[in-house]
Amino acid sequence: MNREQKRMMQRQGQVGADGAPASRRTSTQDVQRRRSQRTKPAQFIREIREEMRQVAWPTRPEVINYTTIVFFVLVFMSLLIFGLGYGFSKFVTFLFQK
Numbered sequence: 001m002n003r004e005q006k007r008m009m010q011r012q013g014q015v016g017a018d019g020a021p022a023s024r025r026t027s028t029q030d031v032q033r034r035r036s037q038r039t040k041p042a043q044f045i046r047e048i049r050e051e052m053r054q055v056a057w058p059t060r061p062e063v064i065n066y067t068t069i070v071f072f073v074l075v076f077m078s079l080l081i082f083g084l085g086y087g088f089s090k091f092v093t094f095l096f097q098k
Contacts, residue, residue: 009015039047058066 006015006019015021
């Protein structure tokens with residue numbers, strides 16, 4: 001194990017500063033700690049609603065404009081890639097015929 005791995009394991013709490021394995025909590029303490037950090041489902045839904053209110057939603061004309069732009073760029077790039085592939089295949093075929 002190299003120094004970088006030891007430092008990473010120390011940051012993650014897997015080993016102590018001296019390199020010895022960190023002591024594990026008992027499973028009941030660990031479960032109690034996780035339960036105390038959990039939010040109730042109702043609180044979770046309230047927090048989701050609050051976050052969704054803060055989102056800057058695009059207007060209908062903006063969505064139509066963005067969709068149109070994406071569609072035309074998609075068509076253009078598809079035609080460009082097809083054209084380059086077709087052109088290179090014809091060029092390679094021309095090279096190998098002679």
